[in-house]
Amino acid sequence: MITLQPPPSATTSHPTPIVIGPAQLRAPRRAKRGTRIRYALVISAFLLPSAIPLALFTLVPMFGALWVSLHEWNLIGAMKWVGLNNYASLAVDPDTHRAFLNTAYYIVGYLPLVYIGGLTIALALNSRMPARAFLRGIYFLPVVTSWIVVALVWRWLLNPEYGVVNYVLGLVGIDGPGWWTDPQWAMPSIILASAWKDLGFVMVILLAGLQAIPADLYEAATVDGAGRWRKLVSITLPMLSPSTFFVIVISLINGFQVFDQVYAMTGGGPAGASQVVVQQVYDLTFRYGRAGEASALSWMLFIVVLAVTLIQIRGQKKWVNYA
Amino acid sequence: MSRLTQFAALTAAAAVAIALAGCSAEGSDAASGAVTINYSNFISNGGNEENLDAIVAAFETENPGITVNVTTLPYADYFTTLQTDLAAGTQADVFDIEYANFGAYVRDGVIAPLEEVDTSVYRTSLADAYSSDGAQYALPSSFSNVVLYYNADLFDAAGLSYPTSDWTWEDEKAAADQLADTAAGVYGDYQPISFYEYYKAVAQAGGDFLANDGKSVAFDSPEGISAAEWLVGKSGTVMPTPEQGAGTPDFDSSLFLDGKLAMWHSGIWMFGALADASFTWDVAVEPGDAQNASAMFSNAIAVSSSSEEKVAAQAFAEFLTSSSTMVETRLNAGWELPPVSDDSLLAPYLEKGAPANRQAVFDALEDVALPPIVTDGQTEMQDIVTEELTEAAAGRKSVDEAIAAAAERVDAVIG
Numbered sequence: 001m002i003t004l005q006p007p008p009s010a011t012t013s014h015p016t017p018i019v020i021g022p023a024q025l026r027a028p029r030r031a032k033r034g035t036r037i038r039y040a041l042v043i044s045a046f047l048l049p050s051a052i053p054l055a056l057f058t059l060v061p062m063f064g065a066l067w068v069s070l071h072e073w074n075l076i077g078a079m080k081w082v083g084l085n086n087y088a089s090l091a092v093d094p095d096t097h098r099a100f101l102n103t104a105y106y107i108v109g110y111l112p113l114v115y116i117g118g119l120t121i122a123l124a125l126n127s128r129m130p131a132r133a134f135l136r137g138i139y140f141l142p143v144v145t146s147w148i149v150v151a152l153v154w155r156w157l158l159n160p161e162y163g164v165v166n167y168v169l170g171l172v173g174i175d176g177p178g179w180w181t182d183p184q185w186a187m188p189s190i191i192l193a194s195a196w197k198d199l200g201f202v203m204v205i206l207l208a209g210l211q212a213i214p215a216d217l218y219e220a221a222t223v224d225g226a227g228r229w230r231k232l233v234s235i236t237l238p239m240l241s242p243s244t245f246f247v248i249v250i251s252l253i254n255g256f257q258v259f260d261q262v263y264a265m266t267g268g269g270p271a272g273a274s275q276v277v278v279q280q281v282y283d284l285t286f287r288y289g290r291a292g293e294a295s296a297l298s299w300m301l302f303i304v305v306l307a308v309t310l311i312q313i314r315g316q317k318k319w320v321n322y323a
Numbered sequence: 324m325s326r327l328t329q330f331a332a333l334t335a336a337a338a339v340a341i342a343l344a345g346c347s348a349e350g351s352d353a354a355s356g357a358v359t360i361n362y363s364n365f366i367s368n369g370g371n372e373e374n375l376d377a378i379v380a381a382f383e384t385e386n387p388g389i390t391v392n393v394t395t396l397p398y399a400d401y402f403t404t405l406q407t408d409l410a411a412g413t414q415a416d417v418f419d420i421e422y423a424n425f426g427a428y429v430r431d432g433v434i435a436p437l438e439e440v441d442t443s444v445y446r447t448s449l450a451d452a453y454s455s456d457g458a459q460y461a462l463p464s465s466f467s468n469v470v471l472y473y474n475a476d477l478f479d480a481a482g483l484s485y486p487t488s489d490w491t492w493e494d495e496k497a498a499a500d501q502l503a504d505t506a507a508g509v510y511g512d513y514q515p516i517s518f519y520e521y522y523k524a525v526a527q528a529g530g531d532f533l534a535n536d537g538k539s540v541a542f543d544s545p546e547g548i549s550a551a552e553w554l555v556g557k558s559g560t561v562m563p564t565p566e567q568g569a570g571t572p573d574f575d576s577s578l579f580l581d582g583k584l585a586m587w588h589s590g591i592w593m594f595g596a597l598a599d600a601s602f603t604w605d606v607a608v609e610p611g612d613a614q615n616a617s618a619m620f621s622n623a624i625a626v627s628s629s630s631e632e633k634v635a636a637q638a639f640a641e642f643l644t645s646s647s648t649m650v651e652t653r654l655n656a657g658w659e660l661p662p663v664s665d666d667s668l669l670a671p672y673l674e675k676g677a678p679a680n681r682q683a684v685f686d687a688l689e690d691v692a693l694p695p696i697v698t699d700g701q702t703e704m705q706d707i708v709t710e711e712l713t714e715a716a717a718g719r720k721s722v723d724e725a726i727a728a729a730a731e732r733v734d735a736v737i738g
Contacts, residue, residue, distance in 0.1 A: 075409065181566050271713070
């Protein structure tokens, strides 16, 4: 159930507070009891439409999966209690290690690429240039395109025999790799397609951050004789750190959950070279009928994501600047 | 109450109502006497949808008051969907099943034992395959096998004689080498590198896929290795590689239809799709090595144990698997073979036009290699074998390494 809490009297510590209701909804600090209950009701009315689906479709399945993870279950037969055996066997299973390593490989390759790429485009599109709005739209287009479409297009672009990428490489005398058919290149192919698709998202967040930087900071720096590089390092990047933090947290979580592009581009192959954790969960459940182990693996992933996110939130004090 | 509070109460009520609406039961038309059953299938996908419609229409005419809703899915998605439906309890009244999963479905109680079925109308071996502890749990809907297709025009152009049932691997290889013409983009041979081709090749080489107890593999033997070499050796020599598209859906059938493939190992379910080919083609029994061994597959349909219309569902299942409409429709369309016991009913099949040598379909039934079945881990076993063979075909592992790795991994899954 949802616990009703008295309205917060202070603003939250969220980096970018989002105002969701009219100002008059905020309860006065020393309101009467009846008034406070009424405010609680009103706030809940706004929250319920999202809280109920969240409970039904996220929290219930999450704890259902925890229950399933303690059983051996093929989805259609009877469930057999096995306690923590699924966790124990997964912990020593080379397939699990491979899935986590491949996921880490994906994140390490994807995150710098998408951040630096997104930042470069955001900086370019923040300056005065013709067709700026049009270009912003173009870069955002892949973000709102279905992964299935994007994956099919990239599969063709990167087709070892007929793909345009290897064709162009051939023109300059490079014998292009097997891309998604070669275990060495399958993950780089996925990283490339993913970074391309998500560039627009990172760009939009960073662009908003850039526009919030007061112009007088740059003016003062100019007066002090700072060059472009000095301004970027000493003003832009520190002032952008809250947006950077947001991008990194979201991208990391998405990175751990990478699935659509893997499923559509390689299915985890060849020979498991791009098998990531969520693809492994999918295969265990829907191909092999091992829902207990799949649920245990999901919870292992959840705990890893939670831990990494908590570490980031603690670490942000050191470098994120909310001035 | 203030307006704000009223608004709050209404919103809350609406949210609860929306959430509950998802849980409400579906309507039923039982009161009117009309019965609707759902049938979920993959067997008609890819060209036989209209033929299935014809059989369904005939059933509805003979059984006024019963309506059949047909859902057709591609084979590649069918079993994932079925498993999800079974888990959620949203499966159709009647659905297609595969022999590989039959045991699990009976054990888990998801398919209903059929009442008083006359199994004498079915081929004995097929009907028996779907019975368990004296009860019939599913009915065979068709059977089919795999033959060697060949493009007669390409054979003529090369001055080679056509494949016969006496051919061995040696003959096939020699012909493939001569027929392959890289410059013209013509390939000599195509055989999928997969579990289903491999278990059969092991039998052709005279080996066993599984040990007698069914708990460990036996393909890590000289026969198993020569079977793997037979398949893998084709890739990149007389057959396209995965980089060139081998293994992707419809790749091989398009290649053959384009006249770019001289020989092709495929199922007789492709007869219909090749009817309009612009060249002469025919089929022969697949060449063996130490012995002949042809794959035979059967599809079957079962009634859901949670169906509320079991009688109507079973009536439809029986009609779809044994009626004369079904026999006629399947024979006319070249849509696999009706599972009937009376061979005289199949006689017209031999006269249905291309391919001329339809007798090969029946000759192949004389030496059948059935797929190995394990109680647990069937799909994993199949995936592992296909994956390791593909590694060998891509040259990333030697055949010996791939077979050793496959044996070790499969043993760990099925033991």
